[in-house]
Amino acid sequence: MGPLPSASDGLARHAHDPDVGGHFGRFGGRYMPEALIAAVDEVAAEYEKARQDPEFLDELDRLQRDYAGRPSPVTEARRLSEHAGGATILLKREDLNHTGSHKINNVLGQALLTVRMGKTRVIAETGAGQHGVATATAAALLGLECVVYMGEVDTERQALNVARMRLLGAEVIPVTTGSRTLKDALNEAYRDWVSSVGHTHYVLGTAAGPHPFPMMVRDFHRVIGLEARAQVLASHGRLPDAVLACVGGGSNAIGIFHPFLDDEGVRLVGCEAAGDGVDTGRHAASITGGSPGALHGALTYVLQDEDGQTVESHSISAGLDYPGVGPEHSYLAEIGRAEYVPVTDTEAMEAFRLLCRTEGIIPAIETAHAIAGALRLGRELGPDATLLVNLSGRGDKDVETAARWFEVVDPAALPTTEPVPDDAAAGEREL
Amino acid sequence: MSTGAGARTGLTVLDEVFTTARAEGRAALIGYLPTGYPTVAGSKGLLAQTLDAGADLLEVGLPYSDPVLDGPVIQHAVETALRGGVRTRDTLEVIESIAARGGRAVVMTYWNPVLHYGVEAFARDLAAAGGLGIITPDLVPDEAGDWLDAADRYGLGRTFLVAPSSTEQRIASTTAATSGFVYAASTMGVTGARDAVSDTAPALVARTRAHTDLPIGVGLGVRSGAQAGEVAQFADGVIVGSALVSAAEHGRAAVARLTTELAAGVRGNHTGR
Numbered sequence: 001m002g003p004l005p006s007a008s009d010g011l012a013r014h015a016h017d018p019d020v021g022g023h024f025g026r027f028g029g030r031y032m033p034e035a036l037i038a039a040v041d042e043v044a045a046e047y048e049k050a051r052q053d054p055e056f057l058d059e060l061d062r063l064q065r066d067y068a069g070r071p072s073p074v075t076e077a078r079r080l081s082e083h084a085g086g087a088t089i090l091l092k093r094e095d096l097n098h099t100g101s102h103k104i105n106n107v108l109g110q111a112l113l114t115v116r117m118g119k120t121r122v123i124a125e126t127g128a129g130q131h132g133v134a135t136a137t138a139a140a141l142l143g144l145e146c147v148v149y150m151g152e153v154d155t156e157r158q159a160l161n162v163a164r165m166r167l168l169g170a171e172v173i174p175v176t177t178g179s180r181t182l183k184d185a186l187n188e189a190y191r192d193w194v195s196s197v198g199h200t201h202y203v204l205g206t207a208a209g210p211h212p213f214p215m216m217v218r219d220f221h222r223v224i225g226l227e228a229r230a231q232v233l234a235s236h237g238r239l240p241d242a243v244l245a246c247v248g249g250g251s252n253a254i255g256i257f258h259p260f261l262d263d264e265g266v267r268l269v270g271c272e273a274a275g276d277g278v279d280t281g282r283h284a285a286s287i288t289g290g291s292p293g294a295l296h297g298a299l300t301y302v303l304q305d306e307d308g309q310t311v312e313s314h315s316i317s318a319g320l321d322y323p324g325v326g327p328e329h330s331y332l333a334e335i336g337r338a339e340y341v342p343v344t345d346t347e348a349m350e351a352f353r354l355l356c357r358t359e360g361i362i363p364a365i366e367t368a369h370a371i372a373g374a375l376r377l378g379r380e381l382g383p384d385a386t387l388l389v390n391l392s393g394r395g396d397k398d399v400e401t402a403a404r405w406f407e408v409v410d411p412a413a414l415p416t417t418e419p420v421p422d423d424a425a426a427g428e429r430e431l
Numbered sequence: 432m433s434t435g436a437g438a439r440t441g442l443t444v445l446d447e448v449f450t451t452a453r454a455e456g457r458a459a460l461i462g463y464l465p466t467g468y469p470t471v472a473g474s475k476g477l478l479a480q481t482l483d484a485g486a487d488l489l490e491v492g493l494p495y496s497d498p499v500l501d502g503p504v505i506q507h508a509v510e511t512a513l514r515g516g517v518r519t520r521d522t523l524e525v526i527e528s529i530a531a532r533g534g535r536a537v538v539m540t541y542w543n544p545v546l547h548y549g550v551e552a553f554a555r556d557l558a559a560a561g562g563l564g565i566i567t568p569d570l571v572p573d574e575a576g577d578w579l580d581a582a583d584r585y586g587l588g589r590t591f592l593v594a595p596s597s598t599e600q601r602i603a604s605t606t607a608a609t610s611g612f613v614y615a616a617s618t619m620g621v622t623g624a625r626d627a628v629s630d631t632a633p634a635l636v637a638r639t640r641a642h643t644d645l646p647i648g649v650g651l652g653v654r655s656g657a658q659a660g661e662v663a664q665f666a667d668g669v670i671v672g673s674a675l676v677s678a679a680e681h682g683r684a685a686v687a688r689l690t691t692e693l694a695a696g697v698r699g700n701h702t703g704r
Contacts, residue, residue, distance in 0.1 A: 177506060191621045195621070293547060307518055
């Protein structure tokens with residue numbers, strides 16, 4: 001097998017780029033304050049230069065290889081297959097990247113871009129904490145100041161990642177407004193950016209928000225699909241029948257889907273978080289259960305009430321607990337190129353348990369939604385099917401949640417979910 | 432269509448607000464309060480008080496769940512309003528109540544509630560309620576095609592924002608799409624009262640004047656009569672939001688007091704400079 005595609009190959013221009021205003025069909029664009037237009041224009045212009053600059057591309061490839069550990073392998077899940085109708089299940093192992101998820105692909109790209117723009121501070125929003133950890137990591141590596149906004153609810157259910165970010169030198173600010181989850185962390189990050197844009201880059205963590213973020217974040221993640229496509233062709237001599245990934249904002253999904261867009265026979269299946277079930281109203285399945293609206297900078301599918309107020313999302317997985325989705329997913333859903341299916345908390349946790357026990361891999365709960373989708377599709381398609389699943393992250397951060405769910409330890413032995421103290425208090429202890 | 436020859440449209444009335452103030456050699460006072468804070472009836476009363484105490488134009492805020500351009504004071508007020516069950520139609524009702532007592536009002540709204548209501552339908556119902564236009568903090572003309580058409584059809588003012596970070600090219604295209612008045616966001620930051628008027632405001636107004644003859648309102652950070660007087664020296668409208676909302680926490684008398692002080696400020700009669 002020849003050399004695999006590199007991260008920089010993901011940045012090449014192609015036929016699926018949005019229009020100049022960042023529209024994918026009617027979705028995307030820029031629904032945002034004028035005060036930030038200059039900033040996103042600057043990011044867009046700098047990204048256009050960077051994606052054609054051999055020096056930038058070489059540096060990105062070097063970091064992805066020597067620092068993040070790319071390429072990530074593809075693992076055939078032979079024992080899991082027995083639970084999926086005998087279908088061949090191939091796992092793209094983004095969990096093996098440095099920091100434990102696909103998120104590093106995007107943050108290394110954006111951190112390099114920050115340095116290129118001459119800015120010295122990065123801010124980020126985070127749900128599960130994976131993007132926050134990845135941003136804090138890249139900031140430490142490149143010597144940038146880093147502030148991460150995280151919903152207070154999430155700082156409680158992902159306390160370990162709060163600690164990781166602080167160990168890496170980032171300031172973590174618990175957000176106490178609104179539903180105190182990912183959507184509110186995004187609001188706070190925007191508010192920070194409006195007043196700090198002169199020296200600050202907002203490292204948006206998913207393929208959502210205003211143009212150029214959906215395109216740029218996607219491009220930094222396209223390496224997932226580029227590698228996987230070549231790896232599966234080399235090892236199995238064919239393309240998969242379907243590619244599956246979990247979808248919150250949808251960055252890991254768009255990264256693995258994109259290089260398969262022109263492979264018409266390959267089904268693209270996004271697994272949305274259905275929480276207690278889409279019909280209960282307590283879910284985070286924006287495409288399955290939402291409608292088009294403008295949120296956080298883009299026109300996209302949104303969970304909203306009859307007045308267009310954003311509805312609180314619900315999912316056991318903090319990383320999928322978001323009432324919107326990247327605009328390109330909305331477009332792919334509308335034109336029918338990708339399908340989006342709901343996976344409940346219970347289904348996801350059952351898939352989580354199966355993957356642990358059959359393959360010795362503890363996945364992130366986000367990722368378990370994709371595994372659940374693959375189990376379902378495998379049972380439907382049978383033993384001739386080959387399914388490629390993006391194993392987007394590892395589950396170390398979720399061990400406590402899973403331990404409670406499965407009652408595998410005495411609850412008294414688990415930490416209580418006390419609010420995480422703010423950084424002022426943490427600072428006194430000289431972290 | 433309401434824009435036939437001779438018809439008085441919302442936009443015509445909006446223009447008069449500024450020509451009248453200009454004729455009196457002063458800036459117009461524009462006061463913001465959100466619908467539903469503390470209740471829908473309560474907000475009607477507070478807005479009426481603001482009007483009676485000397486505001487030339489009211490900005491009625493349509494509460495939205497994700498107000499990314501607002502600071503803590505307005506966030507708190509709209510969260511209170513939403514928890515109280517405020518609906519989009521309540522804002523139209525508030526507008527109607529202001530128009531009924533001869534007041535002039537525009538709506539200030541994030542775009543998704545309007546998108547969801549239907550841009551055409553909202554413009555129609557706002558005009559029917561006697562509203563004069565919409566200020567759109569998170570809609571730029573680039574994405575506003577439907578609204579540009581609907582505003583023309585119903586004779587409504589389209590107030591887009593310019594910011595200190597706006598390029599000359601963007602100021603030109605934004606003001607070209609604007610009617611009624613331009614909103615100059617004086618600082619790079621969220622809404623909220625500030626101790627000093629931003630020194631970027633006069634420069635932004637000057638840059639904007641180079642591209643348009645429209646009146647220019649300056650907002651973000653004004654909280655006292657003295658500050659209003661300062662802004663009135665270079666702007667056509669002084670916009671006060673968070674300070675009024677803070678006053679609203681203390682009731683109608685506090686709102687009246689502040690409005691009176693601000694109204695004196697825009698007339699150059701403020702004290703304690």
